[in-house]
Amino acid sequence: MYGSLFSQSEDELIQAARRGDGAAFAEVLRPHYQAAFRVAYGLLHDSTEAEDAVQEAAFKAWRRLVNLRQGSSLRPWFLAIVANQCRGTTQSKWWSVAKGDLVEGEAKFVDIAAAVDLRRALLRLSHDERLIVVLRYYLDMPFDEIATTLGITPKAARNRIERAVHRLRPIIQINEAAV
């Protein structure tokens, strides 16, 4: 079963998934899983919540697969669903701002204070602002793909990035000075 799946293109896998083939759908998501997790983690700042959000988003994506236009790329469409899934849960996650928790093992590589400050600053942004910053600077996504994911023009994506960065600037400048 899986041997044949590996040789199939994304379009073929999507067609199979539309016919109800769960393995095909899981397989078509495989290359995008890490990106989806990074988006969810960037928005929620909690790895368990992020994994749950991606899983829920995957179920939604499967049910909504008919919405994906023929020939369209799966990644921006799926990431948009992930982002929407996170939108509903972020509001109850404000406690994590106060905790400023860091994942075990991460601290030794980074400037803890700077990382916590940046996370805190990110959580003060609106969902949409945080999302675009995560897509751009954490997922290293080009403006065109950001635009497709968010359903906006590349120019609007650039403007939104600028606005979000403007709001982050004070904290970035503090960190920059400290480096």
Place this chain on the structure above:
Amino acid sequence: MEEQFLFARMHDALDIPVPPGAYERLRIELAKKPVRHSRWPAFQMRFLKMGFRLAAGLAIVAIAVAAAAAVLAIHNSANNNSPAGSRMSILAYQQMIADDNANAFAAYSDPCDVGTPSGCAADATRAVPVLQKWINDLSRPDIPARFAVINAEMRQHLSQSLSAQGDIIAANKANDFPGVARAFTVALYGAEWTGTVVPGIVASKQVSATVYTHQLSIQKQGLDSCPNCTLWTAADARTCTTNGGVPCLVLFDNLASDFATFSATLVQYAAPQSLSAKDARVQSDLAAADAVLLTMRLAVAANDQVGINSGIDQLLRLKTRIDQDAGMVTG
């Protein structure tokens, strides 16, 4: 320079590896719950004339109720002569909805799938008082005019969901697991609808005519192209077993999601005073469509093909009306 610094900082602050086995867990979950139509394997057609009449009658009543609610809301919105302080503030309403939504969300924690229907009953038992409280909150007389239409729609969704929770509990008691699955399908619709609309309510703010028109235009275009409508109108969608491999429940969810997103958008980007009358017309059309969808969901759960087809026809007519009324704004 700042770009590079941001890239580095963001990775420092956020980079963590995907938890071990995360993808594998997703793959297993997807295999365990392939698509929801597998919840009831006995998906047989039944065309009951009486059932159709009942569904059609219910649909007409629901549309009439929705239309009346919308007209009242429009009237209240247009002639908002209430003295200051007599209505709940926008902020208080948003907080109330956010709290009720969070409480409802917290009620669902047990596994609920084909293998563990008792989890559905446990969830339903917790959900009943929470949903009842939410409905009571929505029944307050001082709901802000901006949310009157969506509030009425939400009450109907939650009432249907509440009734379905009772059905889940009863079916589970009777060891009627297909019954649990059917009721769960209906109950879930309420959660899905609120899941779409609540973020719009919580983020709602009055916007300029330009922003409102732009948002309306995006939604109108979505409904114009409406790939989900096209699938429904295909000849093979009129037999609900499959539509090119896509079960009717999935088609319904997608279509319902399109309409719910439209409603959520209009609430989030509340029309300025200059466009309030036209906005009220579109909201009223959407409320009528929502009433059809509520009835249609019952038909989908009961595998009532005639009821489903009737719902599709009504929705397509309402889609045209929405398109026309939205066109009055977008030009």
